[in-house]
Amino acid sequence: MAEARLAVAFQFSVTDEGNISFRVDRQLINNVLLSSARSAQRRFLELRNSVLRAIYPGSPWSLVLWLAVFTLLRLLSPGTASKLLQWWQSFLPFLDRLASPDAVHVVSVLSLALIVWISGLYIQRYVLIMLLYFKGYLYTAHGKMPLLIKLWFLCVKFVIGPIRPSLYTFQTSLPWLPLPSVEDTCKNYLRTVRPLMDDEKYEATRKRAEEFAAGSGRWLQLFLRAKHLFSSNYVSDWWEQYVYLRGRSPIMINSNYYILDGFPRTTKVQAARVGCLLHFLAKFKQDLELERVKPMLISNAVPLCMNQYKRVFGTTRLPGVEQDEIQHVPYWKSRHVAVMRRGRFYHVPLYYSGRILQPAELEMLIQLIIDDDAVVKDVPDGELHLPALTATDRTSWAKVRQSHFSSGLNQKSLQIVETAACVIVLEDGEPSFSPGSDTEVTALSRSGLHGNGYNRWFDKSLTLAVYSNGVFVGNAEHSWADAPVIGHLFEVLMMKEHVLSRDAPIYGEDGHCLGKVSCPRRLPQRLRWNLPEACNTEISRALTDAEKLIADLDLYVLCHTEFGKGAVKKCRMSPDAFIQMALQLAYWRDIGKFSLTYEASMTRLFREGRTETVRPVSGESCAFVAAMQKYVAGGDGAPTAAEVQGLLRAAGNRHQESYRNAMAGCGVDRHLFTLYVVSKYLGKDEPFLQDVLSEPWRLSTSQTPYNQDPPKGVKIPDDLTGGGGFGPVADNGYGVSYIIVGEKKIFFHVSSKFSAEATSSERFAKNIRQAMRDMINLFEVSPVAK
Incomplete structure (x- = not known):
């Protein structure tokens, strides 16, 4: 891309007299240089984060400290240092090949300091893991923390150290999910179902549970324990695979969930609101890529796993005939969004010359799409209803995808949608949205959960629908992460818009984004599709199925x-x-x-x-x-x-x-679920587990x-x-x-x-x-x- 820009930046021509005219576009060259500088900075930050994450809870400065300690020992106590280094050199026979005694000394000090540093690093890491296995603080009453718990918190903070953690700093220091005993799980299960059963049914269930715990349950537990020894979490991969990706029913309504606009709007201009939201989406995306998002801590000490944040953007659930697949593309393939407007799809970039587009620039691009209605008014029904394929059952969608979207023009257009950071839907209408109105909030919630069945791309990790008056709703696919992650994203979007609008206006009095527009105007590209009659028939069938699901949904929101x-x-x-x-x-x-x-x-x-x-x-x-x-x-x-x-x-x-x-980690259901998966792998039918999972x-x-992560001083x-x-x-x-x-x-x-x-x-x-x-x-x- 840079080579193409440079070809345009440098232009020359030969006049009739034979003179050479040479012109240089300095602005374009500056943009290319700035883009290269940003790219180099990004690579440096990625490398730095990888190193710091790998050596945590150690740090490069602690290595320097150990080098200083051994150097000072050499100066202050030469005899002791000499004996220590001679002992260490006995483990390093290759030092005999070095001719210079100074070189032997330097290599000995460096290697000894490095070994001590690495040993201390792993000791510190495993001490932190052992500390974090303790969960007694969860059971203390609020405001009544015992002295031992206070001391435990102090120990955790001491081991963590005075650092500024990045997003994934604590990942290698988190404990593994513990595996309960079969006896404890069955006992806890019986306690939870006792109120739901009469004496006769409970007695029969109790006997089956005890027989399972004393018999085949122990055998299944051995296989599960083997998985637990080699897996940091014995549940998550099977949970993702069997609960979500193996499901064949439509994910619209049955799996996906919705999130509503939260803060009062500061503009009623649709393109301006979208431009502002896209800018902050791109900023949050960049912060995730560079690991600048702070990890969440309980009581400012106990870290939470942030692994799910890796797939917030650029993630799509791809349909399969028997099992779906989660596709996550690297950030350099996901520097755009797919925009839907009345059945038309557009490719809209989030970056220009290596920088994130400003809200005013993104507003301009979105307005170009809205104004495109004057040029293209009619859209074929197949193209208009195309997203309904993501709302039908997964097997049907997989077969249609293989037949009609695996090559040619359709494959290219579909790839742009599936590699987009997210999907934006420009909706018509101006819904009322009063926080105290059950009816208004219910109507908007229905829009978020299913839309009209063909104006949401349900496979994407996030689809954001914005109405003409700036109100927006989000629809999220569930398999890649849980609701708190998208909830955190929405809070960041709304908090930043609210805070910046309060401190430094984003919008002018007319509701449009403030700022200078310096990117080209002809950046949005409309996606084209080639939909034969057989494909249109499948789209119509998918739409009919989606409309049936929508008609059967009874949704009501109570504003208490x-x-x-x-x-x-x-x-x-x-x-x-x-x-x-x-x-x-x-x-x-x-x-x-x-x-x-x-x-x-x-x-x-x-x-x-x-x-x-x-x-x-x-x-x-x-x-x-x-x-x-x-x-x-x-x-x-x-x-x-x-x-x-x-x-x-x-x-x-x-x-x-x-x-x-x-x-x-002492729950009932995930343990029983994994035991059931093991039984299926072994081809064993376990009536007790089948009864539990069929309830x-x-x-x-x-x-x-x-x-979840409120900014300081924000009301x-x-x-x-x-x-x-x-x-x-x-x-x-x-x-x-x-x-x-x-x-x-x-x-x-x-x-x-x-x-x-x-x-x-x-x-x-x-x-x-x-x-x-x-x-x-x-x-x-x-x-x-x-």
Whole structure:
């Protein structure tokens, strides 16, 4: 590319008189030189990060320190130094070949210092790993940290040292995910299912579990232990492969999830908002590539695994006939975005002459695409509905991809989409988006989860849809990473826009981006497709399937603004535990029984950790719900508010313990899942494992992470909304995602299916609201009307 630019920069011609006219485009040469300088700087930073990451928790300065120590020892105590070096030289027979005694001395000192330094490095690293295996701090009450835990934190901080960590600094120092015993896992499993079974069924389950733990479970555990010895995480690769990539159903609604715009908008100009968002996306992408994003720490000491951040951009889930594949391209192949507008696709660069385009420049490029409507108004139905192929079942999409997109023009265009950093959709319409309106937030949530079935590229790691008034929603593919990663990205985008708009205006009074435009105007390139009739038929079928899925989705968002975590904390309860008990109470009132409940918990305290399942249903939670129902009904024998309070706190404590166990790698479900995979590899049918994994999660819940990495001194706006959600996991169940915003707001995203007669998302949301009211009224804290 640089050679082509230089050919244009230098031009000469021969006049009729034979004179040579030579011209130089100095601006273009400067751009090429700046681009080369930036590229060299990037390579240097990549090399530096690789070295620092490899030697952590050591540092180059510690090597210099050891060299200084041995040099000073030579000067201050020549006799001792001489004996030490003679002893060391006995291990280095090649030194006899060196003619100069000075050379022997220098090599001896350098090699000895290097060996001591490397030994200290590994000792320090394994000491840190051993320290991080300890998870007792998770079980300490908030604000009541014992002295031993405080000392442990001090030890961790001391070993980590006074460094400025980069994104992956702590990866090699994170502990491996522990492998529980089969006996402990079966025991914990039985405890979680006891409230869901009658005596006869429980007794039969208990016998099968004990027989499994004492028999074939031990044999399967041996194979799993062998995997654990050679794998830093015995779960994650199988979890990605079998839970996500082997799934053949459509990923739209069934797997992908959505995230909403959070901060109040500072412009209503679509192209300007897209330009600003793309600029900050490219900046965050560059920060990830150069590892400038700070790793997350618990209590400013305990690092979390950041491995999932490697595939935020330039990642696509490629369909396969039997199994999908995650394709992640290196950054130099993913320096553009694919933009969709009314069925047309465009290639839009994020860089020019080695620098990230400014918001005003990106706005100009996006506006060119919007203005293209005046030139091309009609798009063939096949091209318009082409993205519906990513919304159909994976096997069908894989076969169509092989037949019609594996060569020629279609392959080139598809490759541009699949290697893009992300996909941007320029939407029509101006949706209202009020943080307190259930209806408006619900409509935007549906747009984020599925759109119209053909205006999202569901295979991409991230698809960002921006409406004409600047409101945006995101749709994320789930296999490559979990929601906290995309949630962090959205927070960075919105925080930067909010902070910079406050400190230094990004937009002018007319809503357009401020700044100078110095890049060429004819950069967006429209992608072309060659779609034969057979391909158009498959696209039409895919669209029909997508529309059926969309029509069956029952989605409702509850904007709970009566009280939030501030009031819950005054009740001396964990907000998450309080909400989970409210969901149990609401589910009982909605369905009339308890069901197996899923809550996602992260295991990123371990290397390559993803999630573990928390099972909120317990004997304590069922006792609370039963007592709460009697208390609300009143009459003779009804418990008092104080008695129900006690049961609620006991249920909350049990839930917190289960959550901490999951974070500490002592959960139930991932261990049983991997044992099941081993049994399938060995061709053994295990009835106990088959029963466990076939149990439907009729209530699947997850808390959307919020405020993960807040900038210092930034005040969160009062009208913040957002969060995100997902589709129902079971055909006759609910999916509930909730986000706790500030002190006074909680948003519940409830999904189910219209085809399931027993469920109704709006009815369940209303039951959640009433459950929250009834529970807070147990306490003398911010009471609300019954």
